[in-house]
Amino acid sequence: MKKLTCLKCNINANRVVYPTYEYEEGVPLKDVEAFECPNCGEFTFTEEQVDEMERRTDAIKIHTFSFLRRVTVSGRSLCINIPEDLARHLKVAKGQAIRIRALDDRRFLVEKQIR
Numbered sequence: 798m799k800k801l802t803c804l805k806c807n808i809n810a811n812r813v814v815y816p817t818y819e820y821e822e823g824v825p826l827k828d829v830e831a832f833e834c835p836n837c838g839e840f841t842f843t844e845e846q847v848d849e850m851e852r853r854t855d856a857i858k859i860h861t862f863s864f865l866r867r868v869t870v871s872g873r874s875l876c877i878n879i880p881e882d883l884a885r886h887l888k889v890a891k892g893q894a895i896r897i898r899a900l901d902d903r904r905f906l907v908e909k910q911i912r
């Protein structure tokens with residue numbers, strides 16, 4: 798098995814598996830292999846591990862799509878338009894109840910209410 802050395806501590810790093818890791822922001826991967834230094838905790842990836850993360854990230858991105866929209870104003874509310882393709886894909890029409898939930902100070906989730 799391949800060995801990696803921590804460049805700071807000059808000792809062998811252990812092979813570890815992280816439950817989740819975002820190689821690309823917003824595209825979380827599960828069970829990601831890395832090498833972690835038992836002394837300083839610094840982690841690094843082999844070339845093969847990076848290739849694997851790239852491959853898995855690309856596979857996820859093919860199945861998701863995103864749109865860039867600008868916030869507009871309607872009366873006293875701020876609005877974001879839902880692109881036609883997305884509305885069709887999610888089967889959202891006028892009158893659909895939508896729940897908006899803040900995830901952190903930068904993101905929110907927009908979810909169709911089923912009932």
Ligand SMILES: [Zn+2]
Pocket residue numbers: 803804805806807834835836837838839
């Ligand atoms: Zn170290």
